[in-house]
Amino acid sequence: MLLWPLLLLLLLLLLPTLALLRQWRSQDAKLSWLAGLQHQVAWRALGWAATWQRRKLEQSTLYMHQSQQQALRWCLQGAQRPHCPLRGSTDISTFRNHLPLTKATQTQEEESREQLLPPTSHPDLGEASLQATLLGLVALNKAYPEVLAQGSAACLTLTSPWPQSLPWPGKALGRVSTPGTKDPRVLLLEALRSPGLRALEARTAVELLDVFLGLEADSEELAGAIAAGNPGAPLPERAAELREALEQGPRGLALRLWPKLQVVVTLDAGGQAEAVAALGALWCQGLAFFSPAYAASGGVLGLNLQPEQPHRLYLLPPGPLFIELLPVKEGTQEEAASTLLLAEAQQGEEYELVLTDRASLTRCRLGDVVQVVGAYNQCPVVRFIGRLSQTLSVRGEDIGEDLFSEALGRAVGQWPGANLLDHGCVESSILEWGRTGGAEGTGLGSCPFTGSMCAHGVCSQILLWALLPTTRCLWS
Structure with missing residues (x-):
C-alpha cells in the first residue's frame, strides 16, 4: 500500500524536470527562451532607468x-x-x-557634421546622452510597441543613432545587427536576411541615403551573397525577393524588402532635412521617421x-x-x-x-x-x-537656403504633375548673364518666386535643370 504514495511523490518531483526537458528539447529552443527572458529583464531595467531620468527632467524644466x-x-x-x-x-x-x-x-x-557626438569624458555630458537614449527608447516603444521587440530592429551604419550606447541592455534587446561589426556591407546583408524587421536605424539620414544608393548600385552582388549564404545559411528565396523588389524601382523599396517596417530612426542634426525628405518621398515612402535627439x-x-x-x-x-x-x-x-x-x-x-x-x-x-x-x-x-550660414549664390545673388527652398517649392507647385523630392543648385552656363533683363548690365530684378532682388531666371533654371532625365530619381 505504501508503494503507490511513493510512486506518486516521485512523479510529482519529476514533473518540473520533465517540463524543462520538454521545453529544452533542442538547443535552439533553449537559446530562444533565454533570449526572451533577457529581453524582458532588459526592458524592465530600461523602464526603471527612464522613469528616474524623466523625474530629473521634470525637476530641471520646472x-x-x-x-x-x-x-x-x-x-x-x-x-x-x-x-x-x-x-x-x-x-x-x-x-x-x-x-x-x-x-x-x-x-x-x-x-561638427563629421562628428556629431564625440566621446564625452565628463559624467554630466554622458548622463545627458544617456537621458536622451533612455527617454527616446521608451517614447519610441510607446508610439510603436512592436518595433523594439526581439529581432525587430537593425542598424545599417557603423554608428548607432542613439546618443549613448547601452552594452548589456542594448545587446539583450535582440538587435539583428551584430555588435562590433566593422564592415557596413555586413550590416546591410544581415538586415536584408531578416524580412520581419519593423525598424531601420542609421546614424544620420544622409548616411541612410548613401546606404540605399549603394543597395541599388550593388544589388546583384548583395543578392548573390544572400543566395550563397555569405554570411549565414544560403537563402535563395530571399535573394529572389531582393531582385524582384529592386526591379520595381526606388519608390517604396524599404516596404517591399521589409513589409512589416514601421519607422526609420536617425539622429538629427543640421543639414539632415533634405535627406529625410528624399528618403520619405522615395525609398522609405509610407514610413514614419524618428530622431531621439538633435545633436551637435x-x-x-x-x-x-x-x-x-x-x-x-x-x-x-x-x-x-x-x-x-x-x-x-x-x-x-x-x-x-x-x-x-x-x-x-x-x-x-x-x-x-x-x-x-x-x-x-x-x-x-x-x-x-x-x-x-x-x-x-x-x-x-x-x-x-x-x-543661417547656408546661402546660395548661383548667378551673383545671395539667397538663404530656407528662402530658396520655399521659392523652389512654389515653382514646383506651378508645374502640373511635378513633386519636389530633393534639389541641387549649380550655376548654369547656358543662359547669358544679362539676357533675362532686370537692372541694366546686371540681370538683377525682383524674382517672381523669392520676391527679392536676385538674378532673373535663377529659380526657373534650377527647376528646368532638375526636370532633366538625368535627375529623374529626384522628381516624380
Whole structure:
C-alpha cells in the first residue's frame, strides 16, 4: 500500500524536470527562451532607468533659471583659460559682457557634421546622452510597441543613432545587427536576411541615403551573397525577393524588402532635412521617421519625446550644456543684440542657437535656427527650420537656403504633375548673364518666386535643370 504514495511523490518531483526537458528539447529552443527572458529583464531595467531620468527632467524644466545657472557654473568651472575673470561668478550679465559672441568657421562646421557626438569624458555630458537614449527608447516603444521587440530592429551604419550606447541592455534587446561589426556591407546583408524587421536605424539620414544608393548600385552582388549564404545559411528565396523588389524601382523599396517596417530612426542634426525628405518621398515612402535627439559636436541639444509628431519637435533641456537664444532678425546683423535664456523664449519666434564651449569658454553661434512651437513646463519646445550660414549664390545673388527652398517649392507647385523630392543648385552656363533683363548690365530684378532682388531666371533654371532625365530619381 505504501508503494503507490511513493510512486506518486516521485512523479510529482519529476514533473518540473520533465517540463524543462520538454521545453529544452533542442538547443535552439533553449537559446530562444533565454533570449526572451533577457529581453524582458532588459526592458524592465530600461523602464526603471527612464522613469528616474524623466523625474530629473521634470525637476530641471520646472526651475529653468536655477538649472541654467547650474549649467553656467559647470561651464565656468571647466574653463581652461588662464586667469579667467569669470571663475566663481554665475552672473549672466557679467558672463555676456566678458565673452562676446563668435561665429563657427566653415572648418568647424564641417568637423561638427563629421562628428556629431564625440566621446564625452565628463559624467554630466554622458548622463545627458544617456537621458536622451533612455527617454527616446521608451517614447519610441510607446508610439510603436512592436518595433523594439526581439529581432525587430537593425542598424545599417557603423554608428548607432542613439546618443549613448547601452552594452548589456542594448545587446539583450535582440538587435539583428551584430555588435562590433566593422564592415557596413555586413550590416546591410544581415538586415536584408531578416524580412520581419519593423525598424531601420542609421546614424544620420544622409548616411541612410548613401546606404540605399549603394543597395541599388550593388544589388546583384548583395543578392548573390544572400543566395550563397555569405554570411549565414544560403537563402535563395530571399535573394529572389531582393531582385524582384529592386526591379520595381526606388519608390517604396524599404516596404517591399521589409513589409512589416514601421519607422526609420536617425539622429538629427543640421543639414539632415533634405535627406529625410528624399528618403520619405522615395525609398522609405509610407514610413514614419524618428530622431531621439538633435545633436551637435558639443553634445545633445534637444530631446524628442513625441515620436508620433510628423514634424520633429525637440525639447531644449536646461543642462548640462549652456544654451542661449539669439533673435534671428537682430542676430543677422554684424553686431548682434543680447541673447535670451531658454525660459525667456517666446512662442512663434525664431532664434539662432548659441552654445558655450566649456574647454575654451567661447560663446559660439551655431547657425542653427529654431522656431518655438510650445513649452514643456518652463522649457521651450522647438522645431529646427534651417541654418543661417547656408546661402546660395548661383548667378551673383545671395539667397538663404530656407528662402530658396520655399521659392523652389512654389515653382514646383506651378508645374502640373511635378513633386519636389530633393534639389541641387549649380550655376548654369547656358543662359547669358544679362539676357533675362532686370537692372541694366546686371540681370538683377525682383524674382517672381523669392520676391527679392536676385538674378532673373535663377529659380526657373534650377527647376528646368532638375526636370532633366538625368535627375529623374529626384522628381516624380
